[in-house]
Amino acid sequence: MATAAVIGLSGGKRILSSSYHYSDVTEKLSFGTDFRSTHYQIVPTKLSMDIKYARRRSIERRRPGLTDDDSVLELLVTGLRPRWSTKKGTPSPCIRGRLAFFSYFVRVIVVLSPDQCGCVIVGNPSDEREKQSELIGLLCGCLQVIIQKLGSSKPTKYVFLQYADQIMGLFYKVFACRNATAHKEAMLAIGALAYAIGADFAKYMPEFYRFLEMDLQNFEDYQFCAVTVGVVGDLCRALEDKILPYCDGIMTQLLKNLSSDNLHRSVKPPLFSCIGDIALAIGENFNKYLMYAMNTLQLASELYAHTSGFDDERTEYINSLKNGILEAYSGIFQGFKNSSKTQLLIPYAPHILQFLDSIYMEKDMDEVVMKTAIGVLGDLADTLGSNAGSLIQQSLSSKEFLDECLTSEDHLIKESAEWAKLAINRAISV
Structure with a gap:
């Protein structure tokens, strides 16, 4: 009624x-x-x-x-x-x-x-x-x-x-x-409201943040937690660097969730992506979280790099995890681009290129992972430039994988590959 x-x-x-x-x-x-x-x-x-x-x-x-x-x-x-x-x-x-x-x-x-x-x-x-x-x-x-x-x-x-x-x-x-169904719908609507309002949503954050933090800790209802992670992404796109005052609590909880065995596995791919959203929003201010985030991403990429022998359902899930990890890397590279702290990313370049190579060699990635992976290669070359030139030249991803993407029938993959090729050529030629 x-x-x-x-x-x-x-x-x-x-x-x-x-x-x-x-x-x-x-x-x-x-x-x-x-x-x-x-x-x-x-x-x-x-x-x-x-x-x-x-x-x-x-x-x-x-x-x-x-x-x-x-x-x-x-x-x-x-x-x-x-x-x-x-x-x-x-x-x-x-x-x-x-x-x-x-x-x-x-x-x-x-x-x-x-x-x-x-x-x-x-x-x-x-x-x-x-x-x-x-x-x-x-x-x-x-x-x-x-x-x-x-x-x-x-x-x-x-x-x-x-x-x-x-x-x-x-x-x-x-x-x-205190009803989960109504609460989730309200949270989704708030995400839409934040995106529509933009930076002016910052005035609601002091009160809203306590609900956000509480919901990120909700392991019992994993769908609820996933919705809240998505709203964090909406807030990042709306507030950009104005979300910085709340990043300590958000990043702490995101990393805690990723390391938890109690959280449903379906929430982990968007958790990885959310790290990229935060990095893109706050730029070089992500420096204070960089070491912790990169260590988590490196461990995850090593764990999920190989999918041979899995059934279709497991392979699909691993691909979603890979895509989340790649989106995190992409957000970090784009966030640090043109800043004075890009050199902080150089030590992580060899492992990221190795991860891209392993994805290519597995030959079981879907179109979404393929597009995101070639985009990360372009982001790495675009952000680090000549600092990563020699590493890129030694990478399979900059050769066979790039060529495969350039001949893809998917126009989005092809566009990403063409952009990545330009970024790589600039990095190598300097």
Whole structure:
């Protein structure tokens, strides 16, 4: 029920009743705020057609375990993605519709979840809480889609930013619910919000960081931990060097997670990639973590360099690990490029080239690993230049592997190889 979902965001005590269903909420969300009026008025938008379509199709495509109301909102969220297309130029009626929808959507949540009220479950507590959490998660999913769409369009972004404080306040209330499903959806939406806001998200970091740090330590729910690692990457891209004050805690936890035997193996590839995101964001300031990060990457690359004899599933997982390690190296090289501390990377060059050679000789890498590996070779040559020229000339990766990538039918691999060839030629010719 919608009342349960929205009022539950407040974390206090209010009786949940069957006053209306989610289909009623989605009907209300098909209207928006008319900004032309001094007093806000509710006006119909094109989204009402989406609602009616979602209600009809939800009956046909409902997943087991979902009520009609849950299915309507789930299908609506999915339908929003392809139907909202951003056009360049002046604000269009389509953009006005998005603004109107977003405005009223946030206002409905805020109005129905005042700070001092909460909920008392009537009926079967466990069932009601499960339904409530499912619906809160779907609402957060709606917000994530809206944030992504409005944040990517300049004509709508300035209006969208006016609601950032309200949105973060709502997400903090979701965290207070202590439900994993809703929490994960809110965390994903925050990642989208950070990416949309950019460097200005720094003002939310002092309060948000305590949730981030706590979630990175959540070994019991590995999917939850993986989501949070992805959000760290979003924060790095949004904040860039403004994330530096929080890097001590984040890097400590990332390295601790990578060394843990209790963390599910699926989380480790994104953990490696996240190290590269941090290095790219803070540049030469990564120096204080360089030795610890490189030692961890070196141990991992030696452990996962060889995959012969494994079944397909194991080989696919090893490839994902290799790609994560390579992305970490790439972020580190790019982060140190043009800095006064590039010489700190020279001692690690021989091992990285050896790792690239072993990947090539194994002959079981997929296209993703191939593209990332040839990119790392280019990054190494581009960053270290003549300091690594002789090492590169001795490497198989700069010869047979590069030639193979240059003749690849995958245009992305071929483009990366052409760039790497130019970087290598510059490094060798100096």
